[in-house]
Amino acid sequence: MNKKQRKMLIRILIAAVLLVTIRILYAFLGEGDDAAVKEPVWFLLYMIPYLTVGFDILKKALKGIKNRQVFDENFLMAVATVGVIALALIKRNGDYIDGIAVMLFYQVGELFQSYAVGKSRRSISALMDIRPDYANLERDGETEKVDPDEVEVGSIIVVKPGEKIPIDGVIIEGRTTLNTSALTGESVPREAEVDDEVISGCINMTGVIRVRTTKDFGESTVSKILELVENSSSRKSRSENFISRFARYYTPIVCFSALALALLPPVVLLILSKAPQWGMWVYRALTFLVISCPCALVISIPLTFFAGIGGASRAGVLVKGSNYLEQLSKTEIVAMDKTGTMTKGVFEVNGIHHSTMDDRELLEIAAHAECFSTHPIALSIQRAFVTGQLWRKDSETGEASLVDESSEFRGEIKKDRVSGVEEIGGNGVVATVDGRSVAAGNARLMERLGIGYIPCHHAGTIVHVAIDGAYAGHILISDVIKPTSVQAIRELHKAGISKTVVLTGDAKSAAEAVAKELGVDEVRSELLPADKVTAVEELLKAKGAKDVLAFVGDGINDAPVLSRADIGIAMGALGSDAAIEAADVVLMDDDPLKIAKAVRIARKCMRIVKENIVFALGVKVLCLVLGAFGIANMLMAIFADVGVMVLAVLNAIRALAVDNV
Amino acid sequence: MKKSYKIEVDCANCANKMEEAAKKTAGVKDAVVNFMALKMNVEFEDGADAKAVMKEVLKNCKKVEDDCEIYL
Numbered sequence: 001m002n003k004k005q006r007k008m009l010i011r012i013l014i015a016a017v018l019l020v021t022i023r024i025l026y027a028f029l030g031e032g033d034d035a036a037v038k039e040p041v042w043f044l045l046y047m048i049p050y051l052t053v054g055f056d057i058l059k060k061a062l063k064g065i066k067n068r069q070v071f072d073e074n075f076l077m078a079v080a081t082v083g084v085i086a087l088a089l090i091k092r093n094g095d096y097i098d099g100i101a102v103m104l105f106y107q108v109g110e111l112f113q114s115y116a117v118g119k120s121r122r123s124i125s126a127l128m129d130i131r132p133d134y135a136n137l138e139r140d141g142e143t144e145k146v147d148p149d150e151v152e153v154g155s156i157i158v159v160k161p162g163e164k165i166p167i168d169g170v171i172i173e174g175r176t177t178l179n180t181s182a183l184t185g186e187s188v189p190r191e192a193e194v195d196d197e198v199i200s201g202c203i204n205m206t207g208v209i210r211v212r213t214t215k216d217f218g219e220s221t222v223s224k225i226l227e228l229v230e231n232s233s234s235r236k237s238r239s240e241n242f243i244s245r246f247a248r249y250y251t252p253i254v255c256f257s258a259l260a261l262a263l264l265p266p267v268v269l270l271i272l273s274k275a276p277q278w279g280m281w282v283y284r285a286l287t288f289l290v291i292s293c294p295c296a297l298v299i300s301i302p303l304t305f306f307a308g309i310g311g312a313s314r315a316g317v318l319v320k321g322s323n324y325l326e327q328l329s330k331t332e333i334v335a336m337d338k339t340g341t342m343t344k345g346v347f348e349v350n351g352i353h354h355s356t357m358d359d360r361e362l363l364e365i366a367a368h369a370e371c372f373s374t375h376p377i378a379l380s381i382q383r384a385f386v387t388g389q390l391w392r393k394d395s396e397t398g399e400a401s402l403v404d405e406s407s408e409f410r411g412e413i414k415k416d417r418v419s420g421v422e423e424i425g426g427n428g429v430v431a432t433v434d435g436r437s438v439a440a441g442n443a444r445l446m447e448r449l450g451i452g453y454i455p456c457h458h459a460g461t462i463v464h465v466a467i468d469g470a471y472a473g474h475i476l477i478s479d480v481i482k483p484t485s486v487q488a489i490r491e492l493h494k495a496g497i498s499k500t501v502v503l504t505g506d507a508k509s510a511a512e513a514v515a516k517e518l519g520v521d522e523v524r525s526e527l528l529p530a531d532k533v534t535a536v537e538e539l540l541k542a543k544g545a546k547d548v549l550a551f552v553g554d555g556i557n558d559a560p561v562l563s564r565a566d567i568g569i570a571m572g573a574l575g576s577d578a579a580i581e582a583a584d585v586v587l588m589d590d591d592p593l594k595i596a597k598a599v600r601i602a603r604k605c606m607r608i609v610k611e612n613i614v615f616a617l618g619v620k621v622l623c624l625v626l627g628a629f630g631i632a633n634m635l636m637a638i639f640a641d642v643g644v645m646v647l648a649v650l651n652a653i654r655a656l657a658v659d660n661v
Numbered sequence: 662m663k664k665s666y667k668i669e670v671d672c673a674n675c676a677n678k679m680e681e682a683a684k685k686t687a688g689v690k691d692a693v694v695n696f697m698a699l700k701m702n703v704e705f706e707d708g709a710d711a712k713a714v715m716k717e718v719l720k721n722c723k724k725v726e727d728d729c730e731i732y733l
Contacts, residue, residue, distance in 0.1 A: 060727055067724045073674065114671055121697060231665075231695075231702065244677045298674045306697035 001115060008111050012104060015053035019100055022046060026094070039094060046096040054081065054103040073293045076251070077106050080289040084634060087279055087286075102290055102638045109642035113299055116649045120307060120656070130182045130201040130222050132166035138210070148217040157211050159204045168200050168220045169211040176207035183225070184589040185316030201225065224580055228318055232309050235321025239609050243301045247294045254292030254624075258285040261628060280630065287627040290637040296616040300648035301609055304655050308605030311658035316588040317598040324584040327567050328602035332547035334497050334595065335539055337532070337561075338504035338511070340554035341571055342488075342518060342592060343479040347376060347461070349384035350480065354454045355473030362473050364411055366465050369431040369438040371413050372421050377461055378429075380477050381440075385411045424448070428463070439466045446471070460510065478510075481517060488592035489519050495596050495603075498547075501539060503532050503561075532561045540566070550585075552595055569595065600661045608655050612648045619644045664711055666701045668694065669730040679729055682721040688714035701731060 001009070022045050029038075051058075054077075061078035084099035136143045138156040148166040151157060156172070159165050165178070175193035180186055180202045189205060192198055198211060201222035217223060262285035266276035305322040312319050319325045339345045352359040367385035370378035388410040421431040427448065428441010439449055446453040446464050453471055456462045460478025464471070489500055500520040504511045504527065511525030524535045540549055551558075551565035554572055559582035562568030570583030572590030580586055587594045623640045626632035632640070670676050676696035683692035683701065688709035693702045703718065705711055712733070719731045 063727050072678075073672075110672075117697075121699070236693075244674075247674055247677070294674070298677070299672065302673055302696055 002118065005111060005115055005118075008107065008114075011053055012107055012111065015049040015100075015104055018049040018052065019046075019097070019104070022049070023097065039092065042094055043089065043096065046100060050081070050085070050096070050100045050103060053100070053107050054078075057103065057106075058082075072251070076255070076289045076293055077103065080286045080634070083282065083286045083289075087283060091279060098634050102634055105635075105638040105642055106290075106293075109638075109645055112642070112646055113649065116646075116653070117299065117303060120303060120653050123656070130164065131226055132164040132200065132222065135166040135217075136160070136163075148220075151213055151217060153213055153216055155213050157213060159209050159211060161204055161206055161208065163204055164222075165198050165200050165202050165204060165211065166220075166222075167211075167213045167217050168215040169198060169213040171196050171198055171209050172212050174207050174209035176209050177205045179203040179205050180589075183221070183316065185314060185594075186589050186591070225313075225318065228320060228580065228586070232319060232321050235323050237305060237322035237326040239326060239606075239613070240301055240305065240322055243297050243613075247298050250294055251292060254288060257624075258288040258292070261285040261288055283634070284627060284630055287632065287634045287637050288624060290634055291620060291623045291627055291632075291641060293641055296641070296645035296648045297613065299645065300612045300616065300652045303649060304605060304608050304612065304652040307653055307655035308601065308608075311656040312598065312601045315594075315597060315601065315658045315661075317594055317601060318586040318588065319598075319602070320584050320586070324567060325602045325605055327548050328550065328585060328599060329606040330546070330548040331497060331550045331567065331599055331602075333499045333501065333539060333543055333549045334492055334552060335501040335503055335536055335549060335565065336520075336552040336595075337554060337558055338502050338506065338514060339479060340590075341552055342485045342502065343481050343514070345479065345554070347380045347477050348480050349380055349475055350460060350478045351458065351476040353456060353474055353476065354471075356470075357472065360411075362465060363475065365433055365436075365438055365467065365472075366440045366463065366475055367411070367413060368418050368433045369421075369429055369440045369465075371415055371418055373423065373429060377463065377477055381463065381475060382413060386413065437468055440464070458513075481514065482590070482592055484591055484593045485518055488595060491593065491596035492599070493519075495599050497596075497599070503527055503535050505529075529557050529560075532558060533564050536561055536564050540564075550595075550599075552592075554590065569598070571595075597658075597661065601658050604658075604661050605655045608651055612651055615651075616644050616648050662705045662707075662709075662711065664703055664705070666703065666715070667732040668699050668701045669732070670694075670696070670699070670726065671728055675726040675729060678725040679722045682725045683718045686714065686718045686721050689718065692718070 026042060057074050058078050060074040064072055064075050081099040081103045084102070085096050088095045088099070132148050134145045135148045135151050136158040137146045137151055138158055143158050151167055157167065157169070161176070171192055171194050173194065175191070177189045178192050178198065179189050182203065183199065183201045192209070200220040262282045265281050266278050269276045305325060308325055309319050309322065319328065336342060349363070352362055355362045363381065363385050367382050370381050417434050419432045421429060423429050424441065424445060427445040428439065430437070430439045432438070439445060439451070440463055442462065443453060443455065443464065446466065449466065451466045451469060451471055453464045454474070456474055456476055458476050458478070460476050463475045463477065465474065466472055492500055499522065501522040501524065502511070502515050502518065502520045503524050506514070506525055508525045511523050515523035527535055536549070536551055543549055548566045550567040550569055551561050552569040552571060553562055554570070562570060562582040567585060568583040569585045569587060570580065571587045571592070585598060587598065619640055623632055623637055627637055668679070670679060673696045676694045679701070680692055680694040683689055683694070683703060688706050689703055690706050691704040695702070703715070705714060715731065715733050719733065722729050722731065
């Protein structure tokens with residue numbers, strides 16, 4: 001509790017104790033013959049707790065009237081409580097307790113609200129506590145703690161275990177394990193060694209590293225993310241705008257209804273020549289005023305969004321504004337880029353078929369034949385041989401898994417085994433490996449050399465290998481589907497997404513094969529980057545007016561599509577500024593499962609928002625009706641008001657919990 | 662030109678009122694108050710003097726909500 005809140009608590013306690021004491025005294029001394037004479041004394045005594053707890057409200061109400069800002073909650077409370085006390089004075093029944101208690105409970109509610117908001121504000125900021133406090137700058141062989149802002153690009157900084165990496169850079173010395181969970185929500189640590197890029201905001205866990213900075217602090221990942229998150233709730237959602245508009249009209253409407261309730265029934269009764277019962281109707285009107293406070297709504301809706309956005313960023317999903325969270329929850333169609341989004345975007349050797357010798361041996365020969373080439377395909381073959389990693393696609397699930405990754409298969413390319421290399425542009429390469437003539441290349445190369453080959457029915461790039469003029473098999477190289485892609489699509493469908501579409505530049509057959517493996521509903525292939533915008537526009541046209549289309553891309557080359565879709569989701573944004581700029585939602589790592597998670601988080605948040613709107617409005621309307629008929633008195637009204645607010649705030653904080661969403 | 666200021670305000674409705682008041686101030690193109698982050702983002706008109714405008718903004722905010730503060 002801060003100072004202001006503690007002061008308020010003390011005032012409330014004093015007022016409560018005084019009120020109870022005076023009431024007890026009144027019970028013993030208030031009756032008797034001279035009651036009428038003593039009345040003013042009791043009134044003055046009662047005014048002590050009233051003013052103790054409510055003087056600031058009265059002051060604010062007066063100031064509000066002076067500044068023509070009537071109809072705020074201070075005004076409502078002041079009028080209601082003063083009104084009730086005035087009624088008691090007129091009726092001479094000494095019943096001031098109602099008015100005082102209303103003020104007391106109102107202040108209790110305000111105190112709770114301020115405490116709860118402060119607490120959630122702190123716990124959300126703690127979640128996003130990725131701002132580094134200092135950087136260990138190395139200068140003339142000594143390190144010095146400086147403000148990260150002061151570190152220039154190209155400086156050397158030292159990061160010790162347990163410290164946050166303050167600025168983006170490249171490791172020049174040391175190896176370590178990095179905890180990226182504050183950025184990505186991913187709990188598996190990441191290994192980093194010399195020449196690896198490191199991103200600010202990660203926590204260095206094991207070793208001391210020296211880093212050469214490549215960016216200013218202001219341009220570093222951590223600054224970008226903080227800026228994004230802090231500004232996120234500035235973009236208000238329609239629900240929030242609805243509530244603030246609502247509050248603007250609602251309070252005056254209730255005030256005038258209260259006035260009508262105070263005047264109309266008595267006048268009607270008078271016309272019917274019955275007793276007008278002014279006191280009762282005025283009391284009911286004042287009850288109306290107490291109920292009319294819109295606090296529960298006004299506080300809980302922004303709080304829910306704030307908690308939802310905070311919780312989402314903890315899970316590695318950055319949402320740029322409440323409006324996007326709202327849109328995201330309505331997503332019906334998900335269009336996605338293939339390469340880099342659903343696949344790794346890296347070409348790997350995915351299989352060796354029809355080999356006349358051991359698969360490893362064929363790979364070894366091909367790798368050597370291609371060893372002088374820098375073509376991406378050649379590099380993939382070399383990499384597969386050197387690392388000993390072979391990927392194999394499961395024909396059932398479509399998931400690529402690593403087979404035989406043992407060190408015994410790790411090979412070494414010895415360039416002196418190769419001679420007479422001849423690159424045949426666009427076809428492949430012919431070389432002599434260990435004295436044998438080797439040809440490695442595409443089907444055209446085989447035709448050119450007049451060697452019969454076996455075509456491959458898999459999608460991807462095929463490298464046929466012939467040794468001494470005889471066909472020796474082929475190597476399949478293709479982009480690998482991410483291990484979680486298939487599950488990601490399944491979860492999207494489970495989350496109620498009605499249509500998933502893959503957009504790709506690949507040839508039709510390859511694209512359809514991937515689409516089938518992934519289990520998506522539709523695939524659009526052979527698209528140039530500009531065609532993707534057209535494809536998304538077609539999808540936008542075809543969908544229902546209320547459906548939201550989300551586009552997921554890896555942020556490279558698809559910025560125009562990201563901004564054209566209703567919701568642009570950029571993936572694997574760590575370090576990619578363009579993606580952070582263009583997208584509405586940024587997934588911090590490149591796990592496609594996060595897409596469905598983001599949708600579920602958004603839906604949970606919107607569910608809570610709706611619950612709060614319905615609940616708070618429902619209780620208000622109920623109380624207004626009960627109050628108008630005199631069933632609910634003023635104490636019940638204030639209890640309902642404060643109670644609804646407390647429950648709505650507690651419900652709002654639920655949006656922060658995203659682990660099991 | 663856009664600038665961000667730290668603010669102090671007690672209730673969400675008051676924050677809405679501050680936002681309205683700031684928007685109506687001369688020299689302010691747009692203003693957004695973020696109650697949860699206790700921040701006010703102000704976009705100034707071209708050529709406006711941010712300091713002078715913010716003084717006016719503070720004055721107008723004080724008018725609608727006595728109990729608020731903008732840290733300039």
